[in-house]
Every structure is written in structure tokens, then in C-alpha cells.
Amino acid sequence: MDEQAIMQVLENLLSNAIKYSPLQSTITVQIRQYGTTMHLEVQDEGPGISEKDKKKLFKKFTRLSTKSTGGESSNGLGLSIVKKMVQAMNGAVWCESEVGKGATFVVELPLA
Numbered sequence: 001m002d003e004q005a006i007m008q009v010l011e012n013l014l015s016n017a018i019k020y021s022p023l024q025s026t027i028t029v030q031i032r033q034y035g036t037t038m039h040l041e042v043q044d045e046g047p048g049i050s051e052k053d054k055k056k057l058f059k060k061f062t063r064l065s066t067k068s069t070g071g072e073s074s075n076g077l078g079l080s081i082v083k084k085m086v087q088a089m090n091g092a093v094w095c096e097s098e099v100g101k102g103a104t105f106v107v108e109l110p111l112a
Contacts, residue, residue: 005085006109009093010040012078013105017044020103036111043104049097057095058083082107 010029017027025045032039049057056062060080086093086107097103 002089005089006040009082009085009107010042012082013042013107016078016105017042017046017103020044020046022046033111038109038111040107040109041104043102045102048099048101049095049103050099054095054097058093 014027014029021027021044027045028041028043030039030041030043032041058079060077062080083093086109089109091107091109093105093107095103095105
């Protein structure tokens with residue numbers, strides 16, 4: 001596993017969680033082992049992501065209907081970069097979310 005790449009992925013996911021969560025909310029980071037894989041999970045208490053937006057989450061230059069809570073701008077590249085980095089480590093990334101219930105981004109990587 002590429003430690004620098006994992007840190008960059010985590011920083012990006014945390015940055016997004018902060019950007020889309022209300023002030024004073026909680027962001028949870030968990031690492032779990034499932035057999036021969038590791039899951040890195042970043043969960044926020046933001047507005048959640050619609051099914052329509054989930055389909056385009058990891059595409060370049062995608063702008064979602066969800067707006068940042070502090071008016072921060074987005075170039076729409078962060079999650080596409082995360083996906084490329086995770087795939088380069090033979091992993092997968094996805095989002096679990098319901099509108100109004102926050103979002104959890106899961107990175108699954110094989111253990112050495």
C-alpha cells in the first residue's frame with residue numbers, strides 16, 4: 001500500500017466532509033478489517049447525497065446539487081482523483097448516503 005496515496009485520499013475525503021457538514025457537527029473516521037481487505041470510512045452529518053448525484057460522484061468536473069455549508073468552491077476533481085488513486089492500489093471506493101442523513105465514503109483496499 002502506498003502510504004502517501006492513502007494520506008492524500010484521507011485528506012480529500014475529510015476536506016469534503018468538512019466542506020459539506022454544518023458547523024458543530026461530527027465527522028467520524030473508522031478503519032475496519034474484513035478478511036483480506038481494509039475499509040477506511042469517513043462519515044459526515046451533512047445533507048446527504050441523492051441517488052442521481054451518487055451516479056456522477058466520481059466523474060471529473062462534476063458539480064452536485066448539494067452546496068457547501070461555508071460557500072467554499074469546488075473544481076469537481078477531488079473525488080475523481082480519489083477514485084484513480086484507490087484503483088491504482090487495487091482498491092474500490094463508494095458512497096453510502098441518504099438525503100438528509102449525511103454521507104459515508106468507503107475506501108476498500110487489499111491488505112498486504
